[in-house]
Amino acid sequence: MHKSGFIAIVGKPNVGKSTLLNALIGQKVAIMSPKPQTTRHRITGVLSADDYQMIFVDTPGMHKGRDLLNKAIDKVAVSSLKDVDMVLFVVDRMKTAAEDFIISYFKGLKKPIFLVVNKIDELDGNKGIDEIIMSYLGTYDFDAYFPVSAKDLTHIDKIKESLIKYLPEGPKYFPPEMKSDQSQTMMMSELIREKILYYTEQEIPHAVAVVIESIYHNEEHGQVDVSALIVVERPTQKQILIGRGGDKIKHIGTEARKEINRILDTKIHLTIWVKVKKDWRNRPSDLKAFGFGE
Numbered sequence: 385m386h387k388s389g390f391i392a393i394v395g396k397p398n399v400g401k402s403t404l405l406n407a408l409i410g411q412k413v414a415i416m417s418p419k420p421q422t423t424r425h426r427i428t429g430v431l432s433a434d435d436y437q438m439i440f441v442d443t444p445g446m447h448k449g450r451d452l453l454n455k456a457i458d459k460v461a462v463s464s465l466k467d468v469d470m471v472l473f474v475v476d477r478m479k480t481a482a483e484d485f486i487i488s489y490f491k492g493l494k495k496p497i498f499l500v501v502n503k504i505d506e507l508d509g510n511k512g513i514d515e516i517i518m519s520y521l522g523t524y525d526f527d528a529y530f531p532v533s534a535k536d537l538t539h540i541d542k543i544k545e546s547l548i549k550y551l552p553e554g555p556k557y558f559p560p561e562m563k564s565d566q567s568q569t570m571m572m573s574e575l576i577r578e579k580i581l582y583y584t585e586q587e588i589p590h591a592v593a594v595v596i597e598s599i600y601h602n603e604e605h606g607q608v609d610v611s612a613l614i615v616v617e618r619p620t621q622k623q624i625l626i627g628r629g630g631d632k633i634k635h636i637g638t639e640a641r642k643e644i645n646r647i648l649d650t651k652i653h654l655t656i657w658v659k660v661k662k663d664w665r666n667r668p669s670d671l672k673a674f675g676f677g678e
């Protein structure tokens with residue numbers, strides 16, 4: 385019998401959902417960063433074996449957002465809850481109002497929901513883990529509790545073993561060699577955004593959108609020429625992103641190129657442009673153009 389199913393990974397921003405997805409799949413399919421709200425789109429990672437297939441849906445962190453971009457992001461997370469067979473709810477601390485807000489969406493969902501307590505490497509042994517789990521008891525009847533460290537790959541196999549048991553009978557939805565539904569173009573723009581998140585501060589990380597404008601297979605030089613556009617909201621942000629004498633953007637470009645070369649196993653030459661598009665996060669037409677929304 386072949387089993388398969390869709391599994392949503394939900395939780396607050398920055399709890400380690402993307403790191404968990406990569407740990408479950410065994411390779412990087414989602415970008416990660418120390419900044420909250422790294423994930424903006426819904427990303428699918430596929431784990432295949434002879435007798436099962438798990439399709440994980442990494443969702444953007446759920447929280448009460450203010451601008452149109454945040455509202456669009458929340459919609460993605462909430463709608464994926466309805467479409468899946470099981471849910472991994474990732475937390476990294478004791479329950480607060482922010483977690484209650486997410487749990488409120490679980491009520492009425494008739495499907496297994498598992499609580500994943502991530503970042504146990506940062507906790508003070510079992511006592512810390514117990515305290516966190518205790519704070520969630522009584523709020524929702526979770527089907528299982530998994531203390532893990534996605535970063536150190538601790539107990540990740542326990543999640544997999546349990547999920548296999550709960551998987552319904554089903555077909556192979558994807559070819560076994562496929563690990564993600566992200567196109568190469570999307571992966572490139574996300575890896576560039578990941579480097580911006582790492583190397584910029586304050587409002588800049590969230591004010592950018594990255595668009596891959598052209599990809600040209602340059603046979604003569606044995607490389608792929610990629611032209612990327614980084615959109616920011618204000619001229620001051622453009623200045624900061626470019627940096628003194630272009631230092632900052634050069635560094636971001638070099639790091640992004642190295643990672644793209646490695647992950648996509650392609651030699652690329654990357655050209656980056658920075659453009660100001662005032663208040664793009666609140667303009668429906670811009671959100672659509674940059675890949676968000678319906």
Ligand SMILES: Nc1nc2c(ncn2[C@@H]2O[C@H](COP(=O)(O)OP(=O)(O)OP(=O)(O)O)[C@@H](O)[C@H]2O)c(=O)[nH]1
Pocket residue numbers: 395396397398399400401402403404415416417418419420421422423424443444445446502503504505506532533534535536
């Ligand atoms: N110590 C520790 N840090 C972790 C662990 N898992 C993730 N992190 C860190 O937590 C931060 C956020 O990780 P992400 O995987 O981007 O978190 P996310 O929940 O996908 O974040 P959003 O996209 O903002 O919703 C990064 O700095 C990770 O390195 C873990 O098991 N232990």
